[in-house]
Amino acid sequence: xxxxxxxxxxxxxxxxxxxxxxxxxxxxxxxxxxxxxxxxxxxxxxxxxxxxxxxxxxxxxxxxxxxxxxxxxxxxxxxxxxxxxxxxxxxxxxxxxxxxxxxxxxxxxxxxxxxxxxxxxxxxxxxxxxxxxxxxxxxxxxxxxxxxxxxxxxxxxxxxxxxxxxxxxxxxxxxxxxxxxxxxxxxxxxxxxxxxxxxxxxxxxxxxxxxxxxxxxxxxxxxxxxxx
Amino acid sequence: xxxxxxxxxxxxxxxxxxxxxxxxxxxxxxxxxxxxxxxxxxxxxxxxxxxxxxxxxxxxxxxxxxxxxxxxxxxxxxxxxxxxxxxxxxxxxxxxxxxxxxxxxxxxxxxxxxxxxxxxxxxxxxxxxxxxxxxxxxxxxxxxxxxxxxxxxxxxxxxxxxxxxxxxxxxxxxxxxxxxxxxxxxxxxxxxxxxxxxxxxxxxxxxxxxxxxxxxxxxxxxxxxxxxxxxxxxxxxxxxxxxxxxxxxxxxxxxxxxxxxxxxxxxxxxxxxxxxxxxxxxxxxxxxxxxxxxxxxxxxxxxxxxxxxxxxxxxxxxx
Numbered sequence: 001x002x003x004x005x006x007x008x009x010x011x012x013x014x015x016x017x018x019x020x021x022x023x024x025x026x027x028x029x030x031x032x033x034x035x036x037x038x039x040x041x042x043x044x045x046x047x048x049x050x051x052x053x054x055x056x057x058x059x060x061x062x063x064x065x066x067x068x069x070x071x072x073x074x075x076x077x078x079x080x081x082x083x084x085x086x087x088x089x090x091x092x093x094x095x096x097x098x099x100x101x102x103x104x105x106x107x108x109x110x111x112x113x114x115x116x117x118x119x120x121x122x123x124x125x126x127x128x129x130x131x132x133x134x135x136x137x138x139x140x141x142x143x144x145x146x147x148x149x150x151x152x153x154x155x156x157x158x159x160x161x162x163x164x165x166x167x168x169x170x171x172x173x174x175x176x177x178x179x180x181x182x183x184x185x186x187x188x189x190x191x192x193x194x195x196x197x198x199x200x201x202x203x204x205x206x207x208x209x210x211x212x213x214x215x216x217x218x219x220x221x222x223x224x225x226x227x228x
Numbered sequence: 229x230x231x232x233x234x235x236x237x238x239x240x241x242x243x244x245x246x247x248x249x250x251x252x253x254x255x256x257x258x259x260x261x262x263x264x265x266x267x268x269x270x271x272x273x274x275x276x277x278x279x280x281x282x283x284x285x286x287x288x289x290x291x292x293x294x295x296x297x298x299x300x301x302x303x304x305x306x307x308x309x310x311x312x313x314x315x316x317x318x319x320x321x322x323x324x325x326x327x328x329x330x331x332x333x334x335x336x337x338x339x340x341x342x343x344x345x346x347x348x349x350x351x352x353x354x355x356x357x358x359x360x361x362x363x364x365x366x367x368x369x370x371x372x373x374x375x376x377x378x379x380x381x382x383x384x385x386x387x388x389x390x391x392x393x394x395x396x397x398x399x400x401x402x403x404x405x406x407x408x409x410x411x412x413x414x415x416x417x418x419x420x421x422x423x424x425x426x427x428x429x430x431x432x433x434x435x436x437x438x439x440x441x442x443x444x445x446x447x448x449x450x451x452x453x454x455x456x457x458x459x460x461x462x463x464x465x466x467x468x469x470x471x472x473x474x475x476x477x478x479x480x481x482x483x484x485x486x487x488x489x490x491x492x493x494x495x496x497x498x499x500x501x502x503x504x505x506x507x508x509x510x511x512x513x514x515x516x517x518x519x520x521x522x523x524x525x526x527x528x529x530x531x532x533x534x535x536x537x538x539x540x541x542x543x544x545x546x547x
Binding site: 049050052057058064065066067072074077078079080081082083084086087088090091092093113114115117118128131 | 369
C-alpha cells in the first residue's frame with residue numbers, strides 16, 4: 001500500500017495540494033487526471049521525493065517512502081550538453097538485470113552514439129524513458145509520457161507499461177488525453193482543488209468522459225460556434 | 229527602429245548584476261575600468277591595437293555563431309539585422325570607443341561596419357557528435373569532463389602539446405597547463421538534472437567527494453607528466469611545480485564547490501564566471517596563492533548546505 005497522509009503543498013498564495021490523504025493499492029497502474037495547474041506534477045514530484053511537502057508524509061508498505069523506491073519520468077527532460085544518448089544512459093545504475101539496450105533500441109531506433117542535442121522531442125522522451133526502465137524500482141512515475149511520441153512509440157510505451165505491471169510494479173501515470181490511460185490503467189483518479197475528488201475503477205471508465213465533460217462540451221460548443 | 233532586443237539585454241544585464249551582489253558588482257566594475265584603461269593605452273600603439281582589433285572581431289564572430297536565439301530573432305523580431313548590430317555596437321562601445329581618441333580612430337567605423345556585416349550571418353555552429361569514443365577514456369559518471377572535453381578537446385590537446393614542447397623552458401609549460409585548468413573550470417558551469425544528480429550519490433558529501441576525486445585524477449593525468457619532465461630539465465623548479473600542481477587542483481576543486489554552492493537543476497551558472505575568473509587569475513599572482521584554498525574552505529560547507537535541500541530524502545537522514 002502507498003499511503004498519503006495529509007499531504008500539503010503551497011506555492012506563494014496558491015495552495016496546490018490540500019491535505020491529501022489517500023491509499024493507493026500496490027502492483028496496479030494508477031492514472032492521474034486533472035486540468036492544467038491542478039497539481040499533478042507537484043503530486044508526482046512529492047511522491048518521487050524530488051520535492052518536499054509543506055506537511056504530511058507518504059508511506060510505502062508502512063515505511064517512509066524513499067528515493068530508492070521510485071523511478072520518475074518527468075514531463076520535461078533535460079540532458080547535459082555534448083553527451084551521447086549511450087553515455088547518458090550509462091550515468092544511471094543498471095539495477096534491472098533484464099534490461100537489454102541493444103534489443104530494446106531495435107524497437108525505439110534511437111541514434112545512441114549521437115549527442116542528445118541532435119535528438120527530436122520524441123527521441124529525447126524515449127531516451128529518458130530508457131533511463132527509467134533501466135532501473136529496477138517498485139514504483140514508477142510517468143508524467144505525461146505520451147507527449148511528443150509518434151504512433152509506433154505510443155504503442156511501444158503501452159506495452160512497456162503493461163510489462164512493468166506484469167512484474168507487479170506500481171505505476172503512476174498522467175496524461176492530457178484520456179484514451180491511453182483507459183488502455184493501461186486499473187484505476188483513474190481525478191485531482192481537483194488540491195485533492196483526489198473522484199476515483200474510477202476499470203469498469204467505471206466509460207463514465208469518466210460523460211461525468212466530467214458533458215456539461216463542458218455543450219458550453220464549449222456554444223461559445224466556439226458563436227466566436228469563430 | 230524598435231529597440232526590443234537591446235531592452236531585453238539591458239533587463240538581463242540588470243538581473244545578472246542584481247544576482248551578483250554589491251561586492252562582486254564593484255569588483256566587476258573595477259575589472260571593466262582596468263580593461264578599458266588598458267585598451268585605451270594599447271590603441272596608442274599601432275601593432276598592439278591591430279592585435280586587439282583582430283581578437284575583438286574573432287570574439288564577436290564566436291559570440292554571433294554560438295548564440296542560440298538567432299533563429300528566434302530572425303523569425304520574430306522586426307529588422308533583426310539592425311537590432312543585432314545595434315546590440316553589438318552598444319555593448320562593445322566601452323572597448324572600441326577609446327580608439328576614437330587615438331591615431332587609430334579608423335578602427336571605430338570599421339568595427340561598426342563589421343558588426344553590421346556579422347549580423348547578416350544567419351548560420352550558427354552545427355550540432356554534431358565529435359569524438360564519439362571519448363567515453364572509452366572518461367567515464368560518463370564524470371560527465372562534466374566528458375562534455376567539456378568533447379567541446380574543447382582540440383584546444384586542450386594543443387595546449388598540452390605546447391606545454392610538452394616547451395618543457396625545457398622554465399615557466400612556459402606552467403602557463404599552458406594553467407590555461408588547461410582555466411578551460412576545465414568552465415566544465416562546471418552547467419548544472420545537471422536532479423535525475424542525474426541522484427543517479428550516483430546518496431548524500432551531498434558522497435557527491436562532492438566523488439566529483440573531487442574524479443577531477444583530481446584527471447588533473448594529475450594531464451599535469452604530472454609535464455611537470456616531471458619540466459622538473460628533470462629544471463631541478464630548481466621542482467618545489468615550484470609541486471606548489472603549482474597543488475594550486476591547480478585547488479582551483480578545480482573550487483570550481484566543483486562553487487557549482488554546488490549555487491546549484492540549480494538544469495541551469496547554466498553564467499553568474500559564477502566572474503568569481504571563477506578572479507580565483508584563476510589570482511592563482512597567477514604569488515601573494516594571492518592562498519585565495520583558492522581559502523575559497524575552498526569557505527564553499528565546502530555552503531555547497532553541502534545547498535545540496536542538502538535537493539538530497540532531502542524522507543526515509544534517510546542526510547550526512
